[in-house]
Amino acid sequence: MNRWSLWRALGTRLVVASLLVELLMLALLVCNAWRVTEEGLLEQSRLRMQEVGTLLAAALAAPLAERDYVTLQELLDAVRRRDGLSYLVLLDADGRQVAAAGWNTQEALPPVADNAQLDHRYGARFDGRRVLELAGQRLGELHFGVDLGFLHQLRARLLSQSVLIATLEMFASTLLLGLIGYWLTRRLHALSTLSEALADGGQAQRAAEGEDEVGRLGRAFNRMADAIAVRIVELEAARDQSRRFLAHTQTESARLAAVLGAVRRGLLFTEGDGRIVFVNAAWRRMWGVDEQSGLVGRPLGEVFAYCARWLSDPTQLQFSAGERCGDERELRCTDGRIVVVRCETVHDAAGSGLLWIFEDVTRERETAERLLYLAERDTLTGLYNRHRFASALEGMLRTVERRGGSGALLYFDLDNFKQINDGFGHHAGDDVLQRVAREVGRLVRADETLARLGGDEFALIVTGAGENEASVLAERIVNAIGRLPCVCAGQPVRLSCSLGIALYPQHAQTASELVVCADAAMYQAKQAGRNAWRLFRLCADAGQVQRERMSWSTRLTRALEREQFRLFFQGIYRARDGHLSHLEVLLRLDDVAPAPPCLPGEFVAAAERSGRITDIDRWVVGTAVRRLATDLALPPLAVNVSARSLQQPGFAGFILHVLALHDVAPRRLLIELTESAVFADIQQARYFIADLQRAGCRVCIDDFGSGFGTFPVLRELGAEVLKINAGLVRNLGSAHDDGCFVRAIVQIARGLERTTVAKGVEDAATLALLRELGVDLVQGFHFGHPAADLPPEQFGGDGH
Numbered sequence: 001m002n003r004w005s006l007w008r009a010l011g012t013r014l015v016v017a018s019l020l021v022e023l024l025m026l027a028l029l030v031c032n033a034w035r036v037t038e039e040g041l042l043e044q045s046r047l048r049m050q051e052v053g054t055l056l057a058a059a060l061a062a063p064l065a066e067r068d069y070v071t072l073q074e075l076l077d078a079v080r081r082r083d084g085l086s087y088l089v090l091l092d093a094d095g096r097q098v099a100a101a102g103w104n105t106q107e108a109l110p111p112v113a114d115n116a117q118l119d120h121r122y123g124a125r126f127d128g129r130r131v132l133e134l135a136g137q138r139l140g141e142l143h144f145g146v147d148l149g150f151l152h153q154l155r156a157r158l159l160s161q162s163v164l165i166a167t168l169e170m171f172a173s174t175l176l177l178g179l180i181g182y183w184l185t186r187r188l189h190a191l192s193t194l195s196e197a198l199a200d201g202g203q204a205q206r207a208a209e210g211e212d213e214v215g216r217l218g219r220a221f222n223r224m225a226d227a228i229a230v231r232i233v234e235l236e237a238a239r240d241q242s243r244r245f246l247a248h249t250q251t252e253s254a255r256l257a258a259v260l261g262a263v264r265r266g267l268l269f270t271e272g273d274g275r276i277v278f279v280n281a282a283w284r285r286m287w288g289v290d291e292q293s294g295l296v297g298r299p300l301g302e303v304f305a306y307c308a309r310w311l312s313d314p315t316q317l318q319f320s321a322g323e324r325c326g327d328e329r330e331l332r333c334t335d336g337r338i339v340v341v342r343c344e345t346v347h348d349a350a351g352s353g354l355l356w357i358f359e360d361v362t363r364e365r366e367t368a369e370r371l372l373y374l375a376e377r378d379t380l381t382g383l384y385n386r387h388r389f390a391s392a393l394e395g396m397l398r399t400v401e402r403r404g405g406s407g408a409l410l411y412f413d414l415d416n417f418k419q420i421n422d423g424f425g426h427h428a429g430d431d432v433l434q435r436v437a438r439e440v441g442r443l444v445r446a447d448e449t450l451a452r453l454g455g456d457e458f459a460l461i462v463t464g465a466g467e468n469e470a471s472v473l474a475e476r477i478v479n480a481i482g483r484l485p486c487v488c489a490g491q492p493v494r495l496s497c498s499l500g501i502a503l504y505p506q507h508a509q510t511a512s513e514l515v516v517c518a519d520a521a522m523y524q525a526k527q528a529g530r531n532a533w534r535l536f537r538l539c540a541d542a543g544q545v546q547r548e549r550m551s552w553s554t555r556l557t558r559a560l561e562r563e564q565f566r567l568f569f570q571g572i573y574r575a576r577d578g579h580l581s582h583l584e585v586l587l588r589l590d591d592v593a594p595a596p597p598c599l600p601g602e603f604v605a606a607a608e609r610s611g612r613i614t615d616i617d618r619w620v621v622g623t624a625v626r627r628l629a630t631d632l633a634l635p636p637l638a639v640n641v642s643a644r645s646l647q648q649p650g651f652a653g654f655i656l657h658v659l660a661l662h663d664v665a666p667r668r669l670l671i672e673l674t675e676s677a678v679f680a681d682i683q684q685a686r687y688f689i690a691d692l693q694r695a696g697c698r699v700c701i702d703d704f705g706s707g708f709g710t711f712p713v714l715r716e717l718g719a720e721v722l723k724i725n726a727g728l729v730r731n732l733g734s735a736h737d738d739g740c741f742v743r744a745i746v747q748i749a750r751g752l753e754r755t756t757v758a759k760g761v762e763d764a765a766t767l768a769l770l771r772e773l774g775v776d777l778v779q780g781f782h783f784g785h786p787a788a789d790l791p792p793e794q795f796g797g798d799g800h
Contacts, residue, residue: 015177022173030162037158041151045126049146052085053130056142060090061134069098076101086125086145090132093140102145109143187214191221198225266358269346274300277353286339286358300356310334317341337362367744378452379705379738380430380727381437387676389451389459393511396449396463400504408470410460411518412477412499415530417456424488426730426762429456432486432495439480443473455601459518467535470501474533482531496531498522507536555591556603556612560619564591567623571791572638572757572779575771580793582636582670584779585624586786587616608644617645622658625669629662634790638670638700643677647684652691659695666696670721674702678717689717700757705745722749724775726760732769739769746774 063071076088080101087102097105112129126146132139207218266283270276279295287307308314316331331339344355376388396407421429444450449461486493500521508514521536568586588597607613624637645651659666678685689699700721705728731738749756758770761780783795
């Protein structure tokens with residue numbers, strides 16, 4: 001231990017401080033004792049001087065008065081020897097020396113000191129004087145000198161003794177204080193050593209404990225050491241956890257960087273000062289910036305100025321201070337691309353920044369425009385579909401009401417078209433429909449609306465036409481279709497049509513009434529021998545229309561009462577392995593034996609007009625659920641629900657009640673809704689689907705793609721299954737556009753985690769294409785026609 005560390009020791013400083021205090025006190029005590037002693041000696045000396053002076057004055061007064069100088073000399077010599085005086089000189093009243101002892105009479109007498117001056121300033125001798133008087137008469141003076149050497153000796157001896165005593169006391173005190181300091185600080189030193197070891201990261205030893213202050217300090221140190229040990233363990237655990245978090249963060253950061261690099265959207269992040277801190281690969285590709293270009297750290301305005309070179313209008317990338325984050329802006333590039341940009345505010349610990357999102361929506365816009373086109377078009381013929389027809393018809397009525405005049409509705413279908421479909425197949429029927437659409441389309445003006453309503457039914461809306469104009473146009477249409485050459489499977493086929501005309505407001509006051517009148521007129525044309533047209537006649541045809549309606553209503557009511565409806569089944573299979581997924585329930589009307597059952601196309605329209613369609617839907621749902629309850633091995637059943645039932649608020653509750661009544665799991669029942677029915681009342685469809693899904697039922701959108709009307713609300717509807725329109729599927733091998741749209745539907749459904757079903761599969765080639773496109777489920781005549789018996793549970797690799 002060096003001198004500096006020894007001095008820094010608490011014990012040493014305590015001992016030194018104590019010694020300094022004690023030394024100061026001893027010094028004060030010695031000085032005080034010396035002062036008191038010396039004052040006592042001086043006081044004794046003054047008293048002695050007074051006593052000697054008094055005695056000498058008494059002894060010398062008489063001889064001096066008698067002028068006995070011999071006696072005076074003897075007395076002076078005796079007194080000087082006895083009392084140890086330095087000298088004695090006797091003066092008479094005249095100041096003459098009359099006797100002296102120890103003094104040279106030739107020398108002048110020294111100055112006389114006052115007795116009060118006998119203090120610390122005295123020298124080796126004290127010179128005094130005493131007046132001799134007798135009976136009040138002054139006789140003379142006695143001068144004397146007192147040797148003060150004894151006082152100096154006493155003072156020196158006193159000083160040496162005091163120093164010796166103080167030295168011994170200091171030595172004893174040092175020894176005692178050292179022992180006390182060691183006893184007091186040895187445990188503190190041990191605590192200091194333990195603290196240093198603990199501070200250096202070593203394992204803390206236990207300190208001695210006790211009831212005194214140091215012992216309590218040791219107990220506190222032990223508690224502190226224990227707490228530190230616990231904290232160290234916790235810190236080590238926290239450090240390990242931090243390392244894991246750091247590794248996890250680095251892994252997630254790498255994954256995030258990979259994800260951000262893989263996304264198709266361009267991402268650019270700026271800090272609060274407007275400088276770029278991150279840009280992903282998609283943004284670089286979008287604007288032709290290579291990886292070597294250092295964008296990080298550069299101002300945003302500089303980068304935007306570079307991007308503006310690609311824009312048809314460079315000012316599109318100039319943002320004003322008042323624009324809100326989140327607002328989208330569309331950028332049109334010189335190469336035809338459309339890029340949508342928006343920014344989002346991002347808050348973090350360092351402050352706030354902006355995330356700029358660039359998305360190339362060129363293909364989406366093209367697809368959207370195409371989808372919008374198809375939302376109003378029939379996919380087979382390219383004509384307007386039923387949805388667009390209904391809105392155009394309402395528009396024609398409003399125009400006539402506003403401008404006056406009249407409007408015409410021409411309603412026609414192909415004669416004996418069912419024979420072409422049944423005899424030559426659907427491909428031949430589709431070809432005939434396409435040729436008829438093209439031929440009639442040549443006769444239609446731009447302000448007229450030609451639509452295919454379904455099957456072989458067509459309608460033409462002519463605004464501002466009266467009876468004459470409509471009759472001429474009807475004649476031209478009938479003649480054009482009749483002259484249209486047609487060959488199916490190498491055999492010539494003669495085409496013809498039956499057409500009915502209804503005028504607004506002459507024949508009807510509403511759109512639905514106008515359709516009924518046109519349909520009735522078309523029926524009259526068929527009654528007249530087909531290949532003809534007829535104008536609706538109020539007196540003759542109104543009764544006929546009413547009778548037709550009453551006939552079908554009675555027939556359907558009787559069929560429900562006698563349970564003359566039959567359930568047929570058609571399998572829906574997994575495209576990848578051919579296993580049966582579920583069955584679709586198809587309805588047949590079997591009320592005229594031995595004739596074959598009627599297909600839905602023959603009676604559904606009448607059921608909707610008569611209002612019996614909701615009763616039929618309830619019968620189908622109840623019968624299907626009972627079948628599921630009695631056959632637990634039966635695959636799930638898909639049941640079609642009409643638009644009329646969909647619009648009934650309590651129909652979803654009816655379905656759930658039937659399921660609960662027969663204890664059937666809701667997942668075993670799949671409800672199919674046509675796209676047109678959903679699009680007719682989207683809000684009601686949303687409530688209907690949500691009620692079923694909460695209970696566990698699945699919902700399928702049938703004929704998806706017939707108008708693409710539900711694409712914008714597909715996410716909100718939440719239907720789990722999308723059944724692609726059969727028209728798109730049948731033309732998959734020959735129509736490139738249909739393949740593109742089927743692929744688009746599949747990709748969108750996959751992105752939304754929906755299941756796709758392709759119906760209308762009629763050959764192995766179509767099945768192969770659907771597998772290639774990624775369709776989940778398939779259905780069609782290629783796997784079997786609908787039948788009362790259950791289909792096989794799996795089809796072969798070729799579909800049979």
